[in-house]
Amino acid sequence: MTEEFHRIRRLPPYVFAEVNSAKAKARAAAEDIVDLGMGNPDSPTPPHIVAKLIEAVADPRTHRYSASKGIPGLRKALAGYYDRRFNVKLDPETEVVATLGSKEGLANLAAAITSPGDTILVPNPSYPIHQFGFVLAGASVRSIPCTPDDDMLSALDRAVKHSVPKPTALIVNFPSNPTAMLADLYFYRQIVDFARKHEIFILSDLAYAEIYFGSNVPPSILEVPGAKDVAVEFTSMSKTYNMPGWRMGFAAGNPRLVSALTRVKSYLDYGAFAPIQIAAAAALNGPQDCVQEMRDLYRERRDVMVKGLASAGWQVPSPEGSMFLWAPIPDRFKHLGSVDFAKLLLAKAKVAVAPGIGFGEHGDGHVRIALVENSQRIRQAMRGIKNFLTADNAGPVDAPVETPDAA
Structure with missing residues (x-):
């Protein structure tokens, strides 16, 4: 042994x-x-978010088990953020699930949708969970270029032609960890078209959506018409609101993928502590200074x-x-x-x-x-x-x- x-x-x-x-x-x-x-x-963490946490934790009713998919107010708050920031409409019931940080969501969705031997396309270099969430689920990972340009698109085309079995999912992450590269909406349109044509799911990691320094404001892949047919996107409170230890994130987009993640999570956790979820909703709904x-x-x-x-x-x-x-x-x-x-x-x-x-x-x-x-x-x-x-x-x-x- x-x-x-x-x-x-x-x-x-x-x-x-x-x-x-x-x-x-x-x-x-x-x-x-x-x-x-x-x-x-x-x-x-900004004081108004901490104050909401303290207020919520003082209510003993919030100390019971929470909801694995996230309390309704939090899911509505995330949908409201997408509407304001990206002009993307989300159904909080079927297209949003709260996660214990984006890392947990990525790993559990990998477990939900992967069969042993599946081929997954992952940029190299990229954040470790992008690859190893699928490795833990039994998949084979094929590396592709990490740049949002023709090199990645050409690699995707080769992967579909030469991978056995055909790839089932593609990871993208812009702004990127670690390379700091940004993608534009034109690039997202190209990979959405590619994924729809070849019936490949896209998992977009948008954890750094709000950390940008110039006129190139990071878009969401869900802004592309038809993206919800194939794509789910992960966001996080960690960087945007300085809440890394709170472990609060989301998956949003394709209802089938959101449902798969929700179902797996229902067996694994009862969601984040309710006061954390309440404070996270206050962060999304409150002042954004x-x-x-x-x-x-x-x-x-x-x-x-x-x-x-x-x-x-x-x-x-x-x-x-x-x-x-x-x-x-x-x-x-x-x-x-x-x-x-x-x-x-x-x-x-x-x-x-x-x-x-x-x-x-x-x-x-x-x-x-x-x-x-x-x-x-x-x-x-x-x-x-x-x-x-x-x-x-x-x-x-x-x-x-x-x-x-x-x-």
């Missing part, structure tokens, strides 16, 4: 663990580490970070959306790969970042840097990175620095 369980065998080692272990040891040694690794919002403030905060941090990295000689694209920079590893460190380069940054610059390979093998030439510290701490991190990058310009680094027990 020493053999690994079947589903666990299909999960690779958690590549973030090496950096996390080194980070923990550095902090245990009283080193001041600026942690830009996890996309964990550091700002407080806090969303703009959050957007302005991330824009300021982005600008400080991009400027600081450029000053250090590290040219990193300035993202139009999301809360991340997708940073190509500097040329003289590329041979290290993203894990060893991240460990090197931690040891030498005292800055923690996420290795790109954690998002797929095609991410190994990058690290993801999250905008989750205030501008002062970001400037501190940029000074550390600059000191590290300019300390020795003699040539390429031959080996990563050793970090005790990092592996």
Whole structure:
């Protein structure tokens, strides 16, 4: 009985663990580490949302089991958000289900619609649950380019022609985690047309819909006429309202997919704590100034970070959306790969970042840097990175620095 369980065998080692272990040891040694690794919002949840939670939790009637699919008021609030933001009409009864964060929803829908051996199309690199939710459900994953352009469309066409069995679902995620890329409505129209023609479901992850910095406002795939025939979209309260620990998200769109997820969830959970759902409805229905403030905060941090990295000689694209920079590893460190380069940054610059390979093998030439510290701490991190990058310009680094027990 020493053999690994079947589903666990299909999960690779958690590549973030090496950096996390080194980070923990550095902090245990009283080193001041600026942690830009996890996309964990550091700002407080807006006071009016917290006040609604406190009000609701004071009512003992809210302490009983809740509704697995979400209380009616919350589902109506999500439908109202889609109407205002995207001009998309949703039926709260048949086209919306509340989830325990978008991650849970994605994983449980994968379990609901997947048979062993199914082929699923997933961008590489992309957020790990996009791939491994389906891997856990027994599917085979075929990687496609992560860019919302002709490369992805051509890969979709090849996948339909050459995959056995034919793909059953496609994942898209824009603004993207980790690459920060945005898609436009024209691209969504193309993939909806493709999916309808080939009878492929689309699962769109729109968790970063409200984090954008220019005139390119992220659309919803559900804005495309006919999208509800094939598509379901996942959204989250985590980033928009600084509510990551509240674990509140949604799936909306195709009634068949929403029904499948609702049915699976009815066997697995009783929904989020009712006061959390009540407060989430208040967030969606209430004043939205806090969303703009959050957007302005991330824009300021982005600008400080991009400027600081450029000053250090590290040219990193300035993202139009999301809360991340997708940073190509500097040329003289590329041979290290993203894990060893991240460990090197931690040891030498005292800055923690996420290795790109954690998002797929095609991410190994990058690290993801999250905008989750205030501008002062970001400037501190940029000074550390600059000191590290300019300390020795003699040539390429031959080996990563050793970090005790990092592996």
